[in-house]
Amino acid sequence: MREARLKDVAALAGVSTATVSRVLHGNGYVSARARERVEAALRDSSYRLNAVAQELRRQKTITIGLILHGDLSNPFVGEIVIGAEQAAAEHGFTLLFLNAHGNPGQERECVETLLKRRIDGIIFTTAVHGKNVSLALDAGVRAVEIERRLCAAASAVVVDNHAAATEAMRHLVSLGHREIGFLGEPFPHDSDNDATDIPKERFRAYRDVLRECGQVVGNSHIVLGHYPRERGGWGGLEAGAAYMRRLLRQAPGLTAVFAVSDLVAAGAMQALYAEGIRVPEQLSIIGFDDTFARYLAPPLTTIRQPMFDMGYKAASLAISLIAEDAPGSSVEFCQARLVIRETTAPARAAGRSRPAHGAGRTPH
Numbered sequence: 001m002r003e004a005r006l007k008d009v010a011a012l013a014g015v016s017t018a019t020v021s022r023v024l025h026g027n028g029y030v031s032a033r034a035r036e037r038v039e040a041a042l043r044d045s046s047y048r049l050n051a052v053a054q055e056l057r058r059q060k061t062i063t064i065g066l067i068l069h070g071d072l073s074n075p076f077v078g079e080i081v082i083g084a085e086q087a088a089a090e091h092g093f094t095l096l097f098l099n100a101h102g103n104p105g106q107e108r109e110c111v112e113t114l115l116k117r118r119i120d121g122i123i124f125t126t127a128v129h130g131k132n133v134s135l136a137l138d139a140g141v142r143a144v145e146i147e148r149r150l151c152a153a154a155s156a157v158v159v160d161n162h163a164a165a166t167e168a169m170r171h172l173v174s175l176g177h178r179e180i181g182f183l184g185e186p187f188p189h190d191s192d193n194d195a196t197d198i199p200k201e202r203f204r205a206y207r208d209v210l211r212e213c214g215q216v217v218g219n220s221h222i223v224l225g226h227y228p229r230e231r232g233g234w235g236g237l238e239a240g241a242a243y244m245r246r247l248l249r250q251a252p253g254l255t256a257v258f259a260v261s262d263l264v265a266a267g268a269m270q271a272l273y274a275e276g277i278r279v280p281e282q283l284s285i286i287g288f289d290d291t292f293a294r295y296l297a298p299p300l301t302t303i304r305q306p307m308f309d310m311g312y313k314a315a316s317l318a319i320s321l322i323a324e325d326a327p328g329s330s331v332e333f334c335q336a337r338l339v340i341r342e343t344t345a346p347a348r349a350a351g352r353s354r355p356a357h358g359a360g361r362t363p364h
Contacts, residue, residue: 007324013041017323018091021062064088064318065114065122067107068099074263075291076307080125080146083311091319093120104129111135121318125311127151142321142328144314148198155321155328157314161198164303164336165205168258168286171301171338176347177256177284178215181247182206183240183268184260186224199224202260202288220250227264240267241274248275255347256284262291265300269343280345290339298342306334 010017015034022030023038030038066084070077081097088095096119100107107128112135114122121142127133130150136143137153149156172180184206185199203224207217223243227236240263247257248271259265265287269279277283279298287293290304313332321328 009038009041010323013037016091018093018319021323022092062092063094063096063117063119064315064322065096065098065110065117065119067110067114067122067124067127068097069102069124069126069128071099071101076289076305077125079291079307080311080314083308083313084123084125084315085311087312087315087319091316093315093319095315100128102128104132107132108135115139115141120322123314123318125314137327142318144318144321146310146314149331153327153329155317156331157310157317157334158331159305159310159334159336161201161336162205164305164338165202165258165260165288166209167338168288168303169206169209171340171344172256172258172284172286173209173213175256175284175344178210178213178347179251179253179255180206180210180221181251181254181257182222182260183243183247183257183264184222184224185226199260206258218251221247221254223247223250227261236261236263237267237270240264241271242267244268244271245275248277254283256286256344259285259287262287262289262293262300262302265302265343266292266296269296269300280343284344284347286344293339294341296343301341301344302339303336304339305336309334 007017010020013020013034015038019030019034020038023035066081068077068081072078072081085095096114096117098110098113100110111122111132115136119141121144122136124133124143124145126147127145127150133143133145133151133154137151143151143154145151145154145156147158149158169180182203184203187197187200187203210217223246225239225243227239240259243264244257244267247254257268259268265285268285272279272283272285279285285300287300287302288305289307290302293300293302313334317328317330317332
């Protein structure tokens with residue numbers, strides 16, 4: 001008789017492996033009907049409860065570590081965490097949160113701390129250094145990356161950043177804009193194969209769409225800069241405002257701007273208001289993420305990332321890998337889409353003359 005496996009009992013009962021796990025551990029909700037099927041499968045099959053329970057106890061703690069890259073106050077991070085929490089709860093798992101604050105060394109310490117606690121899997125939101133993901137895998141722990149894939153041996157839940165940013169740019173082009181600025185993050189220019197580099201993929205979309213229109217991509221229309229990530233603060237707001245002011249000096253003829261996050265777009269809108277430049281009458285702006293975009297004044301046109309779904313899928317994937325005792329290196333894509341609100345308008349309405357300083361639009 002071969003060694004009992006959790007998935008064999010699950011298949012016999014017609015339920016998920018997580019449901020079998022909850023029955024065995026008495027942890028988490030299981031309907032009465034599902035519980036009866038699991039108990040019957042354990043009783044009637046050649047696989048006995050003790051054998052399956054021993055397999056679970058061998059290394060499993062029914063706990064998943066979640067290493068964060070940013071503060072929970074950031075809506076992007078918060079929505080992902082909520083999604084992961086729900087998936088974990090549905091499968092009887094507990095989440096243990098640690099924050100690396102974007103620091104590779106601190107991220108490694110987080111991994112080591114979780115390994116000492118013998119957790120079953122680690123979700124990286126978002127990984128800072130691929131070697132830290134490999135550290136988890138080398139220890140036999142299942143790892144799932146969210147948003148950015150830095151380790152090919154790990155599974156990941158991502159969006160197609162190039163496709164999403166292309167949709168944003170084509171929206172601006174469809175409105176007649178050609179003088180379009182770009183506010184983004186620096187990226188390595190010497191790697192053409194780094195398809196998972198988010199800043200690079202969004203910039204490539206900006207460049208590619210302009211080239212489709214026969215436009216020359218000039219440096220004067222581009223501002224790249226790091227976003228400070230102070231603990232408890234949203235550095236992207238101040239950075240977005242500073243970068244927008246710089247962009248206005250470099251390219252006074254702009255009619256539109258593509259900002260690669262809602263945080264940066266919000267900061268840019270503050271700078272435009274201070275300069276007396278009306279949005280979208282004089283300059284259109286589009287963001288990325290759809291976090292608090294609807295609450296800005298005017299509400300921001302942006303690309304919506306399915307943040308809750310990303311967290312939910314990542315936790316579900318990690319649990320599946322744990323239950324099946326499989327390493328896994330699959331990539332699951334979530335669909336991002338354009339949400340048109342009130343910060344984009346036809347270019348013909350975007351005049352180059354600007355009112356005097358301080359004569360900006362009154363927020364509503």
